[in-house]
Amino acid sequence: MKLPDELMFLQNKNAQQKETQASMKGKVCVITGATSGVGLEAAKALAKGQASLIMVARNAYRAYEIQKELMDTYSVSVEVVIADFRILDDVRKAAAQIQSMSSRIDVLINCAGLHSTKATYTPEGHETVFCVNHLASFLFTQLLLKTLKDSAPSRILQINSEGHRFNGLDIHDLDWKKRHYTGLRGYGASKTAQLMCVWELNDQLIGTGVTINAMHPGDVKTNIGSNNGWLYRMFSKLMIKPLLRDPVISGKAIYYLVAEPTLQSTSGKFYHLTLEEIPAKHALNRTLGQEVYDISLKLTGLK
Numbered sequence: 486m487k488l489p490d491e492l493m494f495l496q497n498k499n500a501q502q503k504e505t506q507a508s509m510k511g512k513v514c515v516i517t518g519a520t521s522g523v524g525l526e527a528a529k530a531l532a533k534g535q536a537s538l539i540m541v542a543r544n545a546y547r548a549y550e551i552q553k554e555l556m557d558t559y560s561v562s563v564e565v566v567i568a569d570f571r572i573l574d575d576v577r578k579a580a581a582q583i584q585s586m587s588s589r590i591d592v593l594i595n596c597a598g599l600h601s602t603k604a605t606y607t608p609e610g611h612e613t614v615f616c617v618n619h620l621a622s623f624l625f626t627q628l629l630l631k632t633l634k635d636s637a638p639s640r641i642l643q644i645n646s647e648g649h650r651f652n653g654l655d656i657h658d659l660d661w662k663k664r665h666y667t668g669l670r671g672y673g674a675s676k677t678a679q680l681m682c683v684w685e686l687n688d689q690l691i692g693t694g695v696t697i698n699a700m701h702p703g704d705v706k707t708n709i710g711s712n713n714g715w716l717y718r719m720f721s722k723l724m725i726k727p728l729l730r731d732p733v734i735s736g737k738a739i740y741y742l743v744a745e746p747t748l749q750s751t752s753g754k755f756y757h758l759t760l761e762e763i764p765a766k767h768a769l770n771r772t773l774g775q776e777v778y779d780i781s782l783k784l785t786g787l788k
């Protein structure tokens with residue numbers, strides 16, 4: 486029986502996933518959020534596939550530890566760039582540093598993200614989840630676009646989430662200053678904004694040889710939510726985490742999406758792990774999406 490589009494994730498999460506034997510030797514991959522969970526497993530899979538990595542991380546100690554582990558285990562080049570994606574100026578500095586380090590980027594994976602049960606605000610006044618999950622990845626991608634185009638064929642992968650289905654996006658209150666915040670809706674809003682900008686950017690990238698796709702990395706056991714209070718963490722430990730899978734599946738799926746040769750010109754898609762899926766209807770509203778894209782340009786100082 487075919488499930489309705491909105492419920493396909495229930496089928497896809499347990500379905501057989503695709504894999505690739507393609508090598509990433511000679512490819513330069515920039516990845517954020519690789520100090521933990523999904524991003525860390527993706528970094529390991531890429532290093533195993535012989536990619537050269539540039540990890541962008543806020544936790545310098547963890548980042549250098551992982552750099553050593555990956556270099557020792559897989560004999561690949563791993564560079565570290567330190568940046569806190571709550572601070573947009575850090576994002577700008579990280580992009581500039583990367584451009585001074587490497588003239589090419591074959592793959593950009595935006596994975597840094599968080600879920601917060603309470604609204605908190607960045608030093609620049611943005612709601613933190615909206616800033617890290619959407620604005621920072623949006624700005625980072627825009628700043629690296631020229632290098633990605635110069636390196637074409639190249640790929641951008643946004644680590645999004647089925648959580649976009651919680652929506653919560655209000656174009657008049659993107660930073661949650663007028664409404665009651667809930668963790669699910671705040672998270673849903675950030676992931677919806679990110680998805681909407683994937684469709685916009687995809688249109689702009691036609692003919693450049695740069696692709697952009699988004700994916701849900703599975704329901705996996707990571708550190709996400711560890712910034713929240715003890716009640717949430719206890720609930721998560723007892724009720725949620727036992728149901729989650731090993732993030733190794735996320736790393737493998739990410740590797741497939743960025744390495745598989747037959748996906749070289751596939752763009753503007755949403756995947757559940759490696760399986761293409763139709764996102765929630767609200768995230769496909771292109772009129773609103775154009776507004777979100779435009780406001781994101783303004784909020785990140787690009788326009």
Ligand SMILES: NC(=O)c1ccc[n+]([C@@H]2O[C@H](COP(=O)([O-])OP(=O)(O)OC[C@H]3O[C@@H](n4cnc5c(N)ncnc54)[C@H](OP(=O)(O)O)[C@@H]3O)[C@@H](O)[C@H]2O)c1
Pocket residue numbers: 517518519520521522523524542543544547568569570571596597598599617644645646647648701702703704705706707708709710
């Ligand atoms: N886990 C799941 O089931 C699931 C499901 C759907 C989508 N996702 C998405 O997968 C991505 C990775 O999440 P995860 O589950 O792997 O969680 P995680 O274990 O908490 O990893 C999150 C990563 O993002 C980094 N990060 C968070 N805030 C940052 C900031 N201000 N500046 C720079 N880096 C920052 C973290 O760095 P630190 O090590 O310094 O904290 C860490 O490397 C997120 O985008 C999340 O929304 C996860």
